[in-house]
Amino acid sequence: MALSIFDIFKIGIGPSSSHTVGPMWAGHRFLNDLREKGILNSITSVRVGLYGSLALTGKGHNTDKAALLGLAGYRPDNIDPDAADQAFEDIVNKGVLKLAGEQEVSFNYDTQMIFHYGEELEHPNGMRIYAADQNGIVVYYKTYLSVGGGFIICADEFNAPAGQGGQVNSGAPTVPYEFKSAAELLALCTEHNLTIAELALANEKALAGGDMEAVNAKIDAIWDVMRNCIERGLRMEGALPVSNMQRRASVMYKQLMANPEAMLKDHFAIMDWVTLFAMAVNEENACGGRVVTAPTNGAAGIIPAVLAYYTRFNDSSEQGVRDFLATAAAIGMLYKMNATISGAEAGCQAEVGSACSMAAGALAAVLGATVHQVENAAEIGMEHNLGMTCDPIDGLVQVPCIERNGMAAIKAITATRMAMRGDGNHAVSLDSCIETMYRTGLDLQSKYRETSTGGLAVFAKPQCVA
Ligand code: SF4
Structure with a gap:
């Protein structure tokens, strides 16, 4: 797929595209995966790990808040910035997160939002989300990389060679004037x-x-x-x-x-x-x-x-x-x-x-x-x-x-x-x-x-x- 004007200009919320917008989309993608697998309603807890720069500057960039709001079903392009603060505080203070706004799971911020200082994944902005069932067994997890400008890719997409679903612009031409330089x-x-x-x-x-x-x-x-x-x-x-x-x-x-x-x-x-x-x-x-x-x-x-x-x-x-x-x-x-x-x-x-x-x-x-x-x-x-x-x-x-x-x-x-x-x-x-x-x-x-x-x-x- 060629890049679109709207890949470059995306409506979102502050303060950071890679540390706020991207992680919120990651939460959203994770929900989609749970839905596709038909396991959303069997999840009873989630855990989020932040790595590299997402850990080191995540608090200042609201990465924790963005990831949780994404898991709660909010989207960067239509979330009300004023409502976002309250929604985040509710999750932290009440210890409950409603996945996709429908599936209630327990969430202890201190033990389930983990800042992996000094550890890095495939990219300086890495995060991993885990979902567990009622037995506490992790039934699904995914690694996401926030590669700038609100773009989120999965680790396997990042590692795939060009032409096999790797990073941007690797597919067949879809536009009349394709250019790379x-x-x-x-x-x-x-x-x-x-x-x-x-x-x-x-x-x-x-x-x-x-x-x-x-x-x-x-x-x-x-x-x-x-x-x-x-x-x-x-x-x-x-x-x-x-x-x-x-x-x-x-x-x-x-x-x-x-x-x-x-x-x-x-x-x-x-x-x-x-x-x-x-x-x-x-x-x-x-x-x-x-x-x-x-x-x-x-x-x-x-x-x-x-x-x-x-x-x-x-x-x-x-x-x-x-x-x-x-x-x-x-x-x-x-x-x-x-x-x-x-x-x-x-x-x-x-x-x-x-x-x-x-x-x-x-x-x-x-x-x-x-x-x-x-x-x-x-x-x-x-x-x-x-x-x-x-x-x-x-x-x-x-x-x-x-x-x-x-x-x-x-x-x-x-x-x-x-x-x-x-x-x-x-x-x-x-x-x-x-x-x-x-x-x-x-x-x-x-x-x-x-x-x-x-x-x-x-x-x-x-x-x-x-
Ligand atoms: S790249 Fe760093 S210094 Fe530059 S605007 Fe973004 S956060 Fe600030």
């Missing part, structure tokens, strides 16, 4: 005289059985969620969970709104707005709110911020928004197919770097760039994030994540502008930059890959301001 994508665009968005949308139409209206409606829904997330983030006040740090987007928003004339004199005021849009989304994400993986939750603010820059500060159109998201998704697919979008696999360059690259290319596309300038913008967007580590303080997707999204959104716009000043010719291809990111990520010590055992997570000291 940026070079192939550009060649197809040139050969068929298509923009990247036109190509991606033609593929999406084929995946949707020819129903272009349905595709457009789904893309519009993605933008709606992104836009609502910005709006909510601008208004919400108070503290972020666990850290109790104050939210800043609403403060910045009030400052900007209080003095709109200043924008006429300050040429960089637009940068403040873009930074604000990104931070608003990531504060919502940190609070477990409704966000779109773009391509992950930790990096969820960059693409909405740059798209909001396009709609608010440029001549924009409804089709332009669709083209933006289609182009961004096509670039995101290159990262997903040839490298990774998982911070646990390759550090923050894989999350924020990929999002910056996607946003830069997409913005160039809707501002009228050639496909080669788009590729150039996407390459610049990644090149200057290479080597960026993932070291969230206390395992929370807050510091450095929230500010980092603002910085990357600005960087994406700069990358677009640099590329559009050129003619598309440039020294480093997007393909080689993607490969460099991946290989650099593999070289990173695990303490810099979403384990909160290095970098800021270890050396940052609290700062008191009088």
Whole structure:
């Protein structure tokens, strides 16, 4: 199966795609297996094991909560974020979990939610779920790997060679313009005289059985969620969970709104707005709110911020928004197919770097760039994030994540502008930059890959301001 735009952009809840959205889907998949085997109603207890980064940063990323809510039958794309907290507390406090909302099983959080610190499965984000019958005998268990962006695969799928159900894009062609690299994508665009968005949308139409209206409606829904997330983030006040740090987007928003004339004199005021849009989304994400993986939750603010820059500060159109998201998704697919979008696999360059690259290319596309300038913008967007580590303080997707999204959104716009000043010719291809990111990520010590055992997570000291 070829990747879809909606594999890259998925509606979910914060704070993490790999640590929250993925584990919730894993719980869901486990329920489906129990149903298929006809044993759901004979299960009397379950146990969840978290491994690698899911164990080390699972509490800060709500992995435990997500896995249990998935087993209770909730889905990331339609769960009410406000109801999620209460549902989780009920499970922990009452010691009862209703599998799929129907089969009551006992659940002792202290003994049945196990954080395997220091142990890793086939991937840095591993989890295993066990189901036992009334005799206490484990009648079914499954290992899941959360490989970034909310994608969940079973361990056997991860190990299968390409073409035998292994990782993404291993099946027969199902789209008119199949591509696996940026070079192939550009060649197809040139050969068929298509923009990247036109190509991606033609593929999406084929995946949707020819129903272009349905595709457009789904893309519009993605933008709606992104836009609502910005709006909510601008208004919400108070503290972020666990850290109790104050939210800043609403403060910045009030400052900007209080003095709109200043924008006429300050040429960089637009940068403040873009930074604000990104931070608003990531504060919502940190609070477990409704966000779109773009391509992950930790990096969820960059693409909405740059798209909001396009709609608010440029001549924009409804089709332009669709083209933006289609182009961004096509670039995101290159990262997903040839490298990774998982911070646990390759550090923050894989999350924020990929999002910056996607946003830069997409913005160039809707501002009228050639496909080669788009590729150039996407390459610049990644090149200057290479080597960026993932070291969230206390395992929370807050510091450095929230500010980092603002910085990357600005960087994406700069990358677009640099590329559009050129003619598309440039020294480093997007393909080689993607490969460099991946290989650099593999070289990173695990303490810099979403384990909160290095970098800021270890050396940052609290700062008191009088
Ligand atoms: S540092 Fe980057 S990759 Fe790590 S959790 Fe934060 S945003 Fe995600």
